[in-house]
Amino acid sequence: MPESTRNKPAPAGLYTSIPRMALAILVGAAGIAWMAVYINVAQDGEKLTWMGDLERWNFMIGFVLIFIALVLAAHKATPLGRGRGVVVGMLGCFLVGLIWIVVYYIAGTYPIPVIRNLEQYNLIVGIGFMAIGFVYATKWE
Numbered sequence: 013m014p015e016s017t018r019n020k021p022a023p024a025g026l027y028t029s030i031p032r033m034a035l036a037i038l039v040g041a042a043g044i045a046w047m048a049v050y051i052n053v054a055q056d057g058e059k060l061t062w063m064g065d066l067e068r069w070n071f072m073i074g075f076v077l078i079f080i081a082l083v084l085a086a087h088k089a090t091p092l093g094r095g096r097g098v099v100v101g102m103l104g105c106f107l108v109g110l111i112w113i114v115v116y117y118i119a120g121t122y123p124i125p126v127i128r129n130l131e132q133y134n135l136i137v138g139i140g141f142m143a144i145g146f147v148y149a150t151k152w153e
Contacts, residue, residue: 027089028089028090028091029087029089029090032084032087032089033085033089033090033091035084036081036082036084036085036090037081038081039077039078039080039081039084040077040078040081040082042077043073043074043075043076043080043081044078046073046074046077047070047071047074047075047126049063050063050064050066050070050071050074051125051126051129054070068129068133071126071129071130071133071137075137075140079140079141079144082101082105082144082147083144083147085101086098086101086144086147086148086151088151092148093151094151098149098151098152098153099152101145102145102146102148102149102152103145104145105142105144105145105148106141106145108141109137109138109139109140109141109142109145110138110142112134112137112138112141113135113138113139115127116130116134116135116138
């Protein structure tokens with residue numbers, strides 16, 4: 013092994029924050045779980061009536077939690093916040109946003125649970141994913 017590549021210390025500041033990554037995963041899972049509980053349990057209004065009364069706001073709560081999780085994961089202390097992870101996060105968010113909008117326009121009348129319930133607000137969700145992609149783009153070096 014050449015001397016120039018052996019025993020090189022890691023660049024300063026490149027560490028992985030396990031608590032930050034765990035928090036991002038938990039917040040994202042909470043957003044998904046919130047929407048799943050609303051769709052499967054509370055949407056009919058018989059159980060969890062307080063959640064059923066929020067109606068479409070449940071989707072906003074769920075997607076905001078997912079967006080917060082993605083922003084938390086864009087920090088340099090996480091694998092998605094540096095190196096190739098930034099490109100994966102950026103392109104992933106751009107593609108998810110674009111696919112979300114395309115699926116809404118193509119299959120908006122079919123009984124796809126979240127897309128059917130959100131109607132025109134699907135555009136906000138798609139653009140929200142694209143906006144998070146720009147958050148990752150600002151981390152690209």
